[in-house]
Each structure stands twice: as structure tokens, then as C-alpha cells.
Amino acid sequence: MMRRRPIARMAIRTTAIAGTAAVVGGHMANKQAAAQAAQAAPEPQYAPAPEAAPAPDPIEQLTRLAALKDSGALTEAEFAAQKAKILG
Numbered sequence: 081m082m083r084r085r086p087i088a089r090m091a092i093r094t095t096a097i098a099g100t101a102a103v104v105g106g107h108m109a110n111k112q113a114a115a116q117a118a119q120a121a122p123e124p125q126y127a128p129a130p131e132a133a134p135a136p137d138p139i140e141q142l143t144r145l146a147a148l149k150d151s152g153a154l155t156e157a158e159f160a161a162q163k164a165k166i167l168g
Contacts (some may be wrong), residue, residue, distance in 0.1 A: 141166050 129149040142163060 138166050 145154065145162050145166075146157055148154045149156070154162070
């Protein structure tokens with residue numbers, strides 16, 4: 081009966097341990113890199129709020145209303161109500 085050499089067993093055992101350590105070490109390195117990336121991620125930047133539209137010119141609005149009244153789209157009562165609303 082032949083016995084295995086102790087050096088061969090030691091080499092196989094060392095290879096298995098080193099391989100396992102490399103896999104675990106690589107996994108931990110990836111995990112740490114992901115944690116650092118999440119920690120260092122900048123906060124999202126939001127677009128500035130749009131400015132309020134400038135108030136429309138009352139004379140321009142009255143001109144449009146008069147054109148609508150003249151075309152028949154508005155009645156005299158509707159025109160008067162909108163005119164009072166625009167002029168305050």
C-alpha cells in the first residue's frame with residue numbers, strides 16, 4: 081500500500097485555504113467599496129422652482145375681451161363681468 085506524501089497534502093490544503101481567503105477577501109472588498117460609494121454619493125440636486133409668470137397686461141386683456149365681444153363669442157354681461165374682474 082502506498083501512502084500519500086505529506087508535502088502533497090499540505091500543498092492541497094494550503095491551496096484550498098488560500099483560494100477561500102481570496103474569495104472572501106474579494107467579497108469584502110466589493111462590500112466595502114459599495115458602502116463607501118453609497119456614503120459618498122452626492123445628494124440629488126433639484127431644479128430651481130420656476131418663477132411666477134409675470135402678471136398679464138390689463139390693457140392687453142381688455143383688448144382681447146373686446147375682440148371676443150365684437151366677434152360674438154362673449155355677451156355684454158360676460159364682457160362686463162370679465163372687465164370688472166381685470167380692473168379689480
